[in-house]
Amino acid sequence: MSGATGRxxxxxxxxxxxxxxxxxxxxxxxxxxxxxxxxxxxxxxEAGGFASHxxxxxxxxxTDWQEGPNTLxxxxxxxxxxxxxxxxxASAARGFRLERVARNRRLARPDVQxxxxxxxxxxxxxxxxxxxxxxxxxxxAALSGAGIPADFSDDAGDYxxxxxFYRSGRYAAEAGRLVMAGxxxxxxxxxxxxxxxxxxxxxxxxxxxxxxxxxVMLGGARLVLLSAIAAWRERAGTSFDRD
Numbered sequence: 001m002s003g004a005t006g007r008x009x010x011x012x013x014x015x016x017x018x019x020x021x022x023x024x025x026x027x028x029x030x031x032x033x034x035x036x037x038x039x040x041x042x043x044x045x046e047a048g049g050f051a052s053h054x055x056x057x058x059x060x061x062x063t064d065w066q067e068g069p070n071t072l073x074x075x076x077x078x079x080x081x082x083x084x085x086x087x088x089x090a091s092a093a094r095g096f097r098l099e100r101v102a103r104n105r106r107l108a109r110p111d112v113q114x115x116x117x118x119x120x121x122x123x124x125x126x127x128x129x130x131x132x133x134x135x136x137x138x139x140x141a142a143l144s145g146a147g148i149p150a151d152f153s154d155d156a157g158d159y160x161x162x163x164x165f166y167r168s169g170r171y172a173a174e175a176g177r178l179v180m181a182g183x184x185x186x187x188x189x190x191x192x193x194x195x196x197x198x199x200x201x202x203x204x205x206x207x208x209x210x211x212x213x214x215x216v217m218l219g220g221a222r223l224v225l226l227s228a229i230a231a232w233r234e235r236a237g238t239s240f241d242r243d
Contacts, residue, residue: 011082011177011236013055018232020054021081022225023072025088025160028063028112035186036087038214039221046222054083054229063112063160069167076171082236083180083228084168085134087221088161090185095149095212096220097185098136099156102165103129107158122166130169134182134224135231142223148216156183178236184224187212 012018022043024036037060044058057079061068075081090097104126108116136152143150156162165183172181212220 011179011232016233016236017052018054018082018229018236019079020050020056020225020229021075021079021084022056022058023061023075023084023086023164024058025063025068026060026112028160029110029114031089031188034063035089035188035217039087039186039218042218043221043225050225050229053226053233056225057081061160061164065106065111065115065117065160065163068111068160069163072164072167076168081181082178083134083232084172084182085224085228086161086164086168086181086183088164088183088185089188090157090161091188093185093187095151095187096139096143096224097151097153097187098134098140099153099161099165099183099185100132100136101129101154102132102156102162102169102183103158104166105158106163109159111160122163123170126166126170130166130173132165132169132182133172133180134228135180136182138231139224139227142227143220146219146223148212148220148223150220153185156185161185178232180228180232182228184221186217 022040024040025034026037027034040058040060047056047058050056059071059075061071104122106117106120106122110116140150140152156165161183168181172179
């Protein structure tokens with residue numbers, strides 16, 4: 001990767017705002033409506049409200065072993081984000097699950113097209129893991145302060161959520177500038193045990209009463225973005241006024 005110069009070296013646009021990429025996932029076997037897609041679509045509608053703080057781009061990724069990562073590549077190349085926040089859904093999540101580590105692995109689970117991944121590794125010569133770089137402690141404090149359940153996780157699963165997290169983590173680590181990237185799992189509202197859900201659904205154990213009201217989930221997602229933007233701007237040396 002060639003070295004960065006000028007504004008690209010420090011990141012952000014000409015106004016000093018970070019370029020923010022926010023993604024969710026579309027449906028996959030057993031989940032016809034993915035909560036992460038709804039959340040990201042709502043955030044896209046509110047993008048103007050973040051305009052003074054960040055240049056926001058959103059996308060819904062196909063839960064497809066080929067199309068999902070390929071789309072992510074195009075987004076990184078076109079938008080060159082300074083902050084990338086990826087949302088997905090997990091059956092075991094009891095609230096916002098803040099993922100810390102992406103691992104170079106995947107199981108033979110069918111995607112939305114019914115296709116299986118070509119190998120057990122995401123990248124044959126890639127490192128065993130990438131650590132996320134979002135300000136998770138800050139995010140946890142913001143969510144908890146708002147009364148929204150949140151916890152930390154070192155296991156992002158072995159499906160497309162982990163795959164996107166791993167790929168984005170590599171982009172962030174190799175950017176040659178200040179870049180933050182990470183993954184947040186949202187709860188899937190169901191009273192059915194996870195064992196009754198189809199293969200390919202993130203998480204293990206009982207799903208339980210993990211429902212969050214739509215506005216609570218959306219409010220939590222806003223806090224995730226604001227925490228990441230504020231942390232990036234502090235590290236980049238630019239001011240940030242949440243009011």
